[in-house]
Amino acid sequence: MALHVDGVPKHQQLGRMAAWPDELIMEFLGYIDDVSTIKNLSHTSRVMYAFCYDEELWKRLFLKNFATEPKTWHGSWRSTVLGIPVDKQANLQLPDNLHCSDLLYRPFQCSQINYEKLFAKIISEEQKYHSDSINDTLGSLPPGRIPRFKEETMSLDKFGKTYHDTPFILTNSNASRWPDWNMKSLLDRFSDIKFRQEAVEWSLSTYGEYLKHNQDENPLYLFDCNSTAMKTLTKEYEAPQIFQEDLFTVFNSEAGNCRPDHAWLIVGPARSGSTFHKDPNYTSAWNAALTGRKLWIMFPPEITPPGVGTDDEESEVTSPVGIAEWVISGFFNDSVKIPECQIGVTFPGECMYVPSGWWHSVINIDDSVALTQNFVPNTKLPNALHFLKNKRDQLSGFHPNEVKKVLDYILKTSDEKNDDLTILQDYSTKFNSLNIDGDEDCGEIVCSKLPPMPIFELFKQLLIRNGKKQDLDQGLEALLRIEAKQQALLTGKSKKWEALTGNGTASAFSFNFEDRDDE
Numbered sequence: 248m249a250l251h252v253d254g255v256p257k258h259q260q261l262g263r264m265a266a267w268p269d270e271l272i273m274e275f276l277g278y279i280d281d282v283s284t285i286k287n288l289s290h291t292s293r294v295m296y297a298f299c300y301d302e303e304l305w306k307r308l309f310l311k312n313f314a315t316e317p318k319t320w321h322g323s324w325r326s327t328v329l330g331i332p333v334d335k336q337a338n339l340q341l342p343d344n345l346h347c348s349d350l351l352y353r354p355f356q357c358s359q360i361n362y363e364k365l366f367a368k369i370i371s372e373e374q375k376y377h378s379d380s381i382n383d384t385l386g387s388l389p390p391g392r393i394p395r396f397k398e399e400t401m402s403l404d405k406f407g408k409t410y411h412d413t414p415f416i417l418t419n420s421n422a423s424r425w426p427d428w429n430m431k432s433l434l435d436r437f438s439d440i441k442f443r444q445e446a447v448e449w450s451l452s453t454y455g456e457y458l459k460h461n462q463d464e465n466p467l468y469l470f471d472c473n474s475t476a477m478k479t480l481t482k483e484y485e486a487p488q489i490f491q492e493d494l495f496t497v498f499n500s501e502a503g504n505c506r507p508d509h510a511w512l513i514v515g516p517a518r519s520g521s522t523f524h525k526d527p528n529y530t531s532a533w534n535a536a537l538t539g540r541k542l543w544i545m546f547p548p549e550i551t552p553p554g555v556g557t558d559d560e561e562s563e564v565t566s567p568v569g570i571a572e573w574v575i576s577g578f579f580n581d582s583v584k585i586p587e588c589q590i591g592v593t594f595p596g597e598c599m600y601v602p603s604g605w606w607h608s609v610i611n612i613d614d615s616v617a618l619t620q621n622f623v624p625n626t627k628l629p630n631a632l633h634f635l636k637n638k639r640d641q642l643s644g645f646h647p648n649e650v651k652k653v654l655d656y657i658l659k660t661s662d663e664k665n666d667d668l669t670i671l672q673d674y675s676t677k678f679n680s681l682n683i684d685g686d687e688d689c690g691e692i693v694c695s696k697l698p699p700m701p702i703f704e705l706f707k708q709l710l711i712r713n714g715k716k717q718d719l720d721q722g723l724e725a726l727l728r729i730e731a732k733q734q735a736l737l738t739g740k741s742k743k744w745e746a747l748t749g750n751g752t753a754s755a756f757s758f759n760f761e762d763r764d765d766e
Contacts (some may be wrong), residue, residue: 260292269350272298280311282328297351300325302358302462316441316449322460333460357464357571360518362612365574366542370612373592380418391583393543393591398424398487398598406489411531411626414545414589414605417487417598425596426483428616429538430455430514433476442471442512451476458516458614465569468521469514481510486620487598490533493622494631494718497709502656505705507644508688513617520610522566522573523552525603527643527690529634530621532601536593539615544582545589548604553585554578555606560638570610603627625718629725635703636726637733642702643690650700651678651685657708667704674701 264272276298279285285308289299305324309317312328322333363370376388380395388394395416438452444467449457454469461467471477498506507528520541525548526532534541546552554573556565568576582588592612593599601607603623623631635642654671661668678685683696710719 260294269298269348273301273304273350276301276304277307280308282308282312286329297348301351302354302464306463310446316447316453320453320456320460323462353572353575354464357569357575358462358518360571360575362518362542362574362610366612369542369590370540370592374594377418377592377594377597380416381420390586391588391590393545393589393599395597401487401489403489403492407624407626410600411624412602414543414591414602414607415600416591416593417533417600419596419598422596425535425537425618426480427537428480428512428618430458430614430616433514433616437474437476440474440476442469442474442476442514444469444471454514458514461516464571466516466519468519470511471513472508472511474512477510477512480512484535484618486622487533490600490620490622490624492624494625494628494710494715495530495621495623497706497713497715498653500653500709500712502653503649505645505649505653507621507642509621509644511619513619514615515611516614517611518571519615520570521608522570523555523606523608524564525561525606526601526621528621529603529627529630529638530623531603531627532619532621533598534593534601534609534617534619535598536595537616537618538595539611539613539617540595541593541599541615541617542610542612543589543591543593543599544579544608544610545591545601546582546585546606547587548606550585550587550606552578552606552608553581561641570608573608574610603630628718628722629729632703632706632722632726633729633733635706637730639699639702640694642700643688645689645700645702646686647678647683647689647692647697647700648685650689650702650705651675653709654701654705657705657712661708667701667707670701670704671708674698 261267261272264275267275276285276288279288285299285304289296302324305328309324309328317327319327319330321327321331326333372389373392376392376395380397383397393414393416395418396410398417398419401410401415401417434451434455438455439450441448441450442454444454444457447467454467457467495506495509498504509530513534517539523544523546544552551557554566554568554576557563566573568578573579583590591599655675658668658671658675677698681696681698683692689697689700707719710716
């Protein structure tokens with residue numbers, strides 16, 4: 248029997264669209280970019296109202312139709328676009344299971360997820376490890392947990408020799424170790440300053456309202472490195488001593504500053520976070536939790552996390568679902584079964600170390616404020632050189648105009664001639680004929696418009712000029728070994744084997760097998 252509402256059967260409430268699967272209906276609605284059309288369509292029936300209630304649909308409408316931030320955030324994208332507070336809207340219901348749809352229910356389910364309850368056992372155990380570390384009573388960790396060390400006990404030598412290639416958490420009993428930044432103190436100082444929050448750039452006051460009240464399954468995450476506030480905030484903290492060895496500082500020289508973006512303020516509501524990724528330009532990172540708890544899921548470079556797809560070059564990384572759906576779909580449970588998976592929770596005052604190349608996803612259990620910075624320690628120089636040389640199409644954070652300024656200075660002040668300088672000169676000449684916005688992040692510029700940037704060659708020249716030639720020479724030797732290993736993985740042959748066989752040349756070594764008719 249067909250279900251009815253006010254005497255109208257379900258199939259009549261959708262008209263001819265009743266024959267469409269839910270996915271096709273949502274796809275169709277996504278092409279409508281007029282607010283009035285969606286609003287009027289939602290009023291045609293209760294079932295259509297349910298389809299038109301989707302928050303992602305209204306978020307797209309907002310981004311399409313509103314060039315600036317909203318005057319007032321009303322608690323949801325739909326309410327904000329329509330200018331109607333959530334508590335003033337009609338509360339329409341679909342009685343008698345009129346329309347059962349996993350597609351429509353899943354976003355709501357994700358928006359209601361309670362990570363504190365879901366990860367209660369992990370959080371409780373991590374809370375104990377956190378307290379034990381501060382009190383110097385830390386015992387053995389269960390498999391798959393990220394170790395903790397007191398900041399004062401982790402020396403640069405210890406880090407470089409033993410721990411540079413594995414995640415760990417730094418604890419500190421000094422309550423004033425990190426700046427006292429929380430949402431209230433930041434709002435008191437920077438309420439009207441605009442910060443970047445993924446697809447939007449809003450004042451902190453507007454984002455503060457969004458943070459308190461939103462219905463997103465994947466809440467907006469403030470991840471800002473270029474606001475005017477950051478120019479002030481970066482002067483208010485000091486990186487842990489073991490992370491101050493940073494070879495990327497050479498990009499900031501007497502010629503100018505072309506260092507890629509590397510220091511960020513991060514603010515997000517509970518349920519926000521980042522899907523699996525590797526940090527840019529094969530840099531390492533540290534992340535200090537200032538307020539709120541963060542759950543970290545990490546994998547070594549060679550193991551792609553469950554639910555994540557990538558090509559061989561890792562130039563395209565796709566995670567078909569958001570964080571909440573990734574957890575609900577069982578990928579988290581799949582992850583913790585993998586021996587190499589590392590899990591940890593950072594509490595306020597703790598600092599996570601993320602080695603270069605490691606996959607990591609972060610889930611904010613509470614509303615949070617954090618500070619993070621990317622860097623290249625000496626032990627990771629070969630990896631950085633390999634990325635800059637062989638992954639030029641994946642560079643990000645560099646701004647072409649600033650790069651051009653520095654490399655032109657190098658060319659102008661160099662007396663010698665070498666291959667690197669020739670490459671820099673060729674790029675400088677090509678760049679002058681380009682019609683691009685050179686102030687943009689190179690990662691945002693279409694590859695066809697911007698030729699491969701000679702960051703590898705520029706980096707080498709800057710290292711030499713900054714007295715790092717010995718480090719560079721050692722890094723280049725290690726780079727050859729990395730490239731040889733990559734070659735062996737790609738071809739199934741090592742360079743040693745090719746040297747022995749001569750790759751088919753007449754002078755090649757052979758095992759002296761003669762042509763024979765028998766087997």
